[in-house]
Amino acid sequence: MDRYDVVVIGAGFAGLTAARELREAGKDVLVLEARDRIGGSTWYQPEGFDGFGLEMGGTWIVPQQTHVWAEVQRYDVPIKDSELPGRMTWSDHGKVLDTLLPVPPQEYEQLEHAVRALIEAASRFDPLRPLSEQDVADLDVPIREWAENVGLTGNAKELMMSWFCGCANASEDTGSALDILRWCSSMDNSLWGMVQASVLGFTFVNGTASLARAIQADGGAELRLSSPVRKVEADDDGVTVTYDGGAARADRVLMTTPVGIWQDVEFSPALPADKLAISRENHAGQGQKVWALARNVPEDISGFGWGTSFDYVGAMETTDRGVVLVCFAPEHDRVDTGDLADVQRAVREFAPDAEVVDARSHDWVHDEFSKGTWATFAAGQFAKYELCVGRPEGRVHFGGSHTARRWRAFIDGAIESGKRSAAEILAAEK
Numbered sequence: 001m002d003r004y005d006v007v008v009i010g011a012g013f014a015g016l017t018a019a020r021e022l023r024e025a026g027k028d029v030l031v032l033e034a035r036d037r038i039g040g041s042t043w044y045q046p047e048g049f050d051g052f053g054l055e056m057g058g059t060w061i062v063p064q065q066t067h068v069w070a071e072v073q074r075y076d077v078p079i080k081d082s083e084l085p086g087r088m089t090w091s092d093h094g095k096v097l098d099t100l101l102p103v104p105p106q107e108y109e110q111l112e113h114a115v116r117a118l119i120e121a122a123s124r125f126d127p128l129r130p131l132s133e134q135d136v137a138d139l140d141v142p143i144r145e146w147a148e149n150v151g152l153t154g155n156a157k158e159l160m161m162s163w164f165c166g167c168a169n170a171s172e173d174t175g176s177a178l179d180i181l182r183w184c185s186s187m188d189n190s191l192w193g194m195v196q197a198s199v200l201g202f203t204f205v206n207g208t209a210s211l212a213r214a215i216q217a218d219g220g221a222e223l224r225l226s227s228p229v230r231k232v233e234a235d236d237d238g239v240t241v242t243y244d245g246g247a248a249r250a251d252r253v254l255m256t257t258p259v260g261i262w263q264d265v266e267f268s269p270a271l272p273a274d275k276l277a278i279s280r281e282n283h284a285g286q287g288q289k290v291w292a293l294a295r296n297v298p299e300d301i302s303g304f305g306w307g308t309s310f311d312y313v314g315a316m317e318t319t320d321r322g323v324v325l326v327c328f329a330p331e332h333d334r335v336d337t338g339d340l341a342d343v344q345r346a347v348r349e350f351a352p353d354a355e356v357v358d359a360r361s362h363d364w365v366h367d368e369f370s371k372g373t374w375a376t377f378a379a380g381q382f383a384k385y386e387l388c389v390g391r392p393e394g395r396v397h398f399g400g401s402h403t404a405r406r407w408r409a410f411i412d413g414a415i416e417s418g419k420r421s422a423a424e425i426l427a428a429e430k
């Protein structure tokens with residue numbers, strides 16, 4: 001059986017970054033990846049719509065995401081800023097409002113209150129430190145409960161809840177409000193910054209795959225694709241990792257798969273109760289990201305909706321056949337992505353004359369190697385699991401964007417966690 005210093009499980013940004021850092025420190029590293037590609041929860045499909053490449057997963061980055069930003073600069077990977085829309089579109093249960101703001105003048109005060117409540121709550125904590133160690137348990141409640149607790153009303157409440165759900169890719173009854181307030185806090189308590197970090201940040205000109213490939217090539221670790229890991233067995237002398245197609249032995253193992261996958265791998269010794277519990281509960285990011293190509297929609301639409309199937313519909317590009325729209329829904333069954341008529345129905349809630357001619361989506365929720373989109377915590381999970389997800393268990397270490405601090409559940413958080421876990425492994429070996 002081949003012996004390595006470290007076996008890294010998963011070739012997403014966390015695994016690729018950790019492998020590079022370990023290789024730079026002179027370690028012999030094997031990366032085992034279940035899929036036939038690297039990139040994990042990012043997946044760039046260059047053919048896309050008429051040559052406009054589509055990101056099926058992670059897409060936007062902002063300069064405040066210092067880990068991914070540093071990697072982009074290190075490898076000189078081209079990125080581009082989003083073009084700002086001429087105006088925002090607001091859809092109230094499918095009725096497009098013709099007002100500039102999402103509320104009528106009689107409700108401006110409520111809107112101001114909602115913005116203030118958001119910034120005040122986000123200002124209460126430091127996103128660089130564990131949130132479960134700060135006095136914010138009252139914010140770790142479902143999005144709806146937070147909106148009610150701070151007294152939001154009218155359209156301001158509807159919009160705020162829907163927008164939080166958009167950021168969470170989770171429903172208002174599952175997603176933790178604290179996890180979304182963290183976005184605002186991570187953008188130095190800027191509401192506009194939070195919008196940029198969600199859908200108006202920078203994108204990769206040649207797709208997220210361009211950065212993933214650069215990190216992988218630089219690290220040069222041995223990589224085995226289509227090799228799902230089934231068993232991780234640790235003993236006093238090392239760890240045996242069994243995957244479809246073989247087995248490898250290492251001093252230490254780094255697990256970077258999404259949390260929902262842990263329960264499918266046979267660990268010996270068994271995973272502790274807290275890790276097994278979050279794996280079974282899973283995180284709340286269980287929604288949809290859908291690309292639609294549509295005629296008869298404004299070329300710069302940026303639509304936020306409440307009481308609609310999608311919570312966001314935004315234009316990314318115009319091709320000969322129509323406008324490329326990126327759409328999000330907070331639950332996985334809101335829109336039948338295989339049915340153009342249903343996608344059109346949902347888009348029409350934002351652009352009533354839209355004619356959808358093509359649509360693409362990846363079902364991350366039912367993908368056996370993801371079991372969800374991005375790792376938004378469900379309400380209450382900070383207190384129970386924030387610290388346990390990244391805690392090493394003997395020779396087995398745990399990384400992945402869900403273990404990061406400031407930008408947990410982002411590409412940046414994956415890279416942060418890759419660096420942190422590589423350093424942890426190197427320190428443990430001394």
Ligand SMILES: Cc1cc2nc3c(=O)[nH]c(=O)nc-3n(C[C@H](O)[C@H](O)[C@H](O)COP(=O)(O)OP(=O)(O)OC[C@H]3O[C@@H](n4cnc5c(N)ncnc54)[C@H](O)[C@@H]3O)c2cc1C
Pocket residue numbers: 009010011012013014015032033034035038039040041042056057058059060061198227228229230256257258261265288289364368369370372373374375399400401402408409410411412413414
């Ligand atoms: C639809 C969507 C939209 C998103 N939008 C954004 C965005 O705009 N900006 C942003 O920054 N982030 C976004 N994210 C989140 C971001 O993509 C992730 O946080 C990040 O890519 C996670 O990286 P990771 O390495 O931690 O995990 P992953 O990328 O999930 O990598 C884990 C790897 O482990 C592999 N694996 C699983 N099981 C096994 C096994 N048994 N054996 C071996 N390998 C296994 C998987 O195949 C995968 O490659 C989005 C994610 C999704 C899904």
